[in-house]
Amino acid sequence: MSVLSLIRDCLDALLHPSARYDALTRARHRAFMAPRLLGSLAAFATFPAYLAMRGAPSAIEVMAFAWLIAPILLSWFLSRTGRYEGAHVLSSLALAGLVLTIAAMTGGIASFAAVWLVVIPIEAALSASRRVVAFAFVLAMSSAALLSVLGFYHLLPAPDAGVAAHGTLAGFGVVSAIFYATGLAFGVESLARTSVALLYVEEDRYRLLAHNMSDVLSRHSRNGAVRFVSPAAEIMLGVPVSRLLGHGLFDRVHVADRPAYLTALSDAARGGEACSVEFRLRRDAARGQAVAPDFIWVEMRCRPLDQPPGEAEVVAVIRDVTDRKVQEQALEQARNAAEQADASKTRFLATMSHELRTPLNAIIGFSEMIAQEDVLGLDAARRKEYAQLINDSGQHLLSVVNGILDMSKMESGNFEISPEPFAPRPALVNCCSLLALKARENGVDLVTRVPDELPDMHGDPRAFKQIVLNLVSNAIKFTERGGNVTVSAALEGTRLLLRVSDTGVGIAADDLKRIGDPFFQAGKTYQRRHEGTGLGLSIVKGLVNLHHGELNVESKVGEGTTVSVALPLAFSPTAAVEPASNVSTLKPAPRSGLQEQAHQVKKSA
Template identity: 40%
Template sequence: MRSFFSFGESKEIAEAITGGGSRPEDLRRQTLADNAIFIIVASALIMPIVIYTALQGATLPFFVAVLALISGATTLMLQRHARYEEAACAQVYLLLTAGMLLTLADSRFVDGGLAIALLGPIYASLMARPQIRRISWTLMVAIGLIASVTATFGKAPLIVEHVDLGLVGLIGFALGAVMIARTAGRIGMSFEIQEKSQLATYRHLIEHVQDAVFRYSSSGELLFLSRSSEKLFGCPRYELTGTGLGQRIHVADRPTYLTAFADANQAGIQRTIEVRMRQDDPHANTAVPQFIWVEINFSPVDETRTSGSRFEVVGLLRDVTRRRDQAAEMEAARHVAEEASIAKSRFLATIGHELRTPLNAVVGFSEMMTSGIGGEMSDTHREYAGLIHQSGTHLLEVVRMLLDMSRIEAGKFEISTDNMAPDDLVEPCLKMVQAVANERDIRISSRIARLLPTVVADERACRQILINLLSNAVKFSHDAGEVTVSLKQQGQYLNLSVSDNGIGMSAEAIAHIGEPFYQANDGLARAYEGTGLGLSIVKGLVELHGGTLRAMSEFGAGTTMTVLLPINGPAIKLRETATVTSLYPDTAPIETIPWQDEKRNAI
């Protein structure tokens, strides 16, 4: 059985050492119970003696022993019911009450009662909350005042005979001191165990974390390297001690490594670098060294720096070879894509210019043939010439759209903005698509708001936007359908909308609006002709103006395409307009003529 006077490791502390999980708070609560049992046992052991003294006429020791017995049983019950703060208060007040009783019975200022009372605040500082500590010190001061008054008048309020109060005070102080010393030892041991447990946890974490961890002393000596470094470099840890870690850095990257380490070691600056380091492969058949990319984070340890000295440095080593390879692959893929885009644009521009010359000849000569310049033709020949003219015109339009699209993608399409009346756009564009609409009995109407503001935009580009939207609306409308053009002001934007009641688009098709060569009903069996460049050109021209293109559609219920163009034109570069440039940058400051100042003084 463990002695109550033992200062060794308790069962709870042993459990904490072996991983039982006891925390300092758990040990403090268990200490309350042990102290309660200690008080009960001590009171029971001295009870025969105090009963004998009570029979001799000295009832104070008996009363103090009974009080201690009741207090011990009460605190034990409170601790068992998880009322720990109340149990601690009861033990603190027991020491203060016993000390006050002995002080009232002893006329000396320095007596055993005052010493026992002093143990109360000390015990409260170990086991109670701050409020109880303040109360205990207040009561201690009051007991001290009582002792001083008693010593001044030389007469104790309580008259006790047939008992040595000095011996009683000494026994009580000894028991209280043993209880407090044991409590302080256990609490100190619990915090020490907790600190050791935390250190063990941190060490386990560092040793098994995926990134390798190192620590350098302020003089540059490698103090620690985690176990994960063996997997990172493919060698035992002892080979990396001393200069082994530094020798694995690629020769070309060593200046970067040393500079970053010096910044952390001398200036206390955290640095992150990426260097190449040698990795061993025990299964390799060649002696050619293999290098991997390693990200190194240097972090100075502020607590290790003294006046005028350097910092210790803690760092992380992480293999980023895969990330570097992926970045290189992405860069190569981006370069290939850019080259392919440039080649595509160059091809479209070249083939466009090459096709326009013969197509112009085809269109021109077919028009001459239909007009009878080369002589009278039969109806069949005139029909064939008309088909040639129609096909050539269609090809010219396709080539023009290809050239515009390639120029927009290459950033070579330039717009020339000027003040423009937006309502002048609609009528010419309607006339250009009216013939196609009449063939299918499609009615085109317009709704133009009154008092529209002047818009700063490229008129030719705006005509192309409206013509493309109208052509699409007519193309995808049903026979005898209706197309509506509306023009109105919406805040700081001009709202240009083209609506139809045609086939409409699905949500998936709306998401692809603006992509070159995309059509909703793509495939060999599609019912509508076209290259899929119309809306792509519209989107590009709208973005050049700083506007937006929106689509609202429902499959089978028609489509509404809306273009928002800023009334004040595309955004102006603030850097060019915010700074006023002097017309005379080299002009010297104007000197003040002295006679002007003299004239002011005279006035």
């Protein structure tokens, strides 16, 4: 171990605890204590040799050597309190007191000791405090003025002639002051070098932190121009950092988010408070990948930097929050799905309570009347009429239950298609014939336009008929008396295009988006003019999707509706074609809503 290391370890043991964990503070405390302790100890070590050579010391020499205790006391004060500025103030006072005393006894302002007044503010410079330097300057000037005034008015004691005329003492005073000032200069230089070294260390540390953290650090001017951005931006956005400087980052902000981005930077620069903003940034595809650029969501937290007035800058931390945004959107979709499920349950109960109660009331009422035929005196014709009404109500009730079961099967994926070859024209004509009476009773003109040369198709004939019956029945039901319904079919490439048009009430644009949802009819549930479960078009939609076909609905309020269905002539169950439609695709409802109700009906059936 070297002598310097030993001295440094001894000084570190004397340091106050508050100075042990900061390198610059530790260096300053060492620079204060080392010259004082070493100088005092060296002087005390040479004091016996000086006495042996000089003989009995004079009063001035005794005072000078006595003053050597002051640096030791000052070092002890700093070691115990850690008050660095206070120790420098006491040191300035001690040095000024010694200089005043010696100068007063050796000629006043003309004394060899007066030159040491220059050392007082120089020594105070080591404190790195303007207040201490200013105090030392005032103290030195006051001491010089005091010596001048006392000498001018002859208030100083008469100096010893030998001491006053002794040039050796004058030279010693000047040389010692020079050496002391040089030591102070080396101390200042050492502290400056230590400060620069520590600054470089801190800079390397922060640079390492900025280069290795996943978040992007950036420095902006008030107008948003980027002056510095960390290398993490290259990973986040897929572009070199040089392309983000200036307004390169701003050009990547989504157009809709640019006002919020600039406002946050301006508010942080002007208001002096931290701001947070979320916006979208364009990210380039990786090299070698032909992928279109996409946008990511980022969160930017910015706060002002301490700058002179008029040069306000903002430092920002940018973090990728795309995953959080995706989770928020997923939660929003889940909440909407839950609300839709709850609405489906309410709509199911409201619709079924009416659709089931009406035929059940008819069945119960007419069956009670038949049971009391002796009392009521019913003839055979009346009994037959009541029996027919009971049968019609039961058929209606059965159709409602079958519709619910079919809807439940399609939602759960258990509805089976049985494809076989069949002729679509006879099936179309037969369905229209079945509904011709209903159209005539409603005062609606039913027109069928089906060409004779339609080719055979491969599919489920039962499902095909159910599609046609539901579409034509809906068109008749929603067409006012005097209107007309047109059913047409045509060949379109390898598909059969079926179109059902009516001149009915039409569908509003907002309701058109929900056409095909189970139990939905245009208008509020409790204010509908046309009765029905609302399952017809949703069943059609499900059957069309199962055949890998397309469903399109066009409508205007008061002008009518046109429903187009395109079915492949050669249906292949293994085909995985995604159906196209301008209405919402069938989605399985949560078991707590529609499917749960249908499941219970299916179990009871």
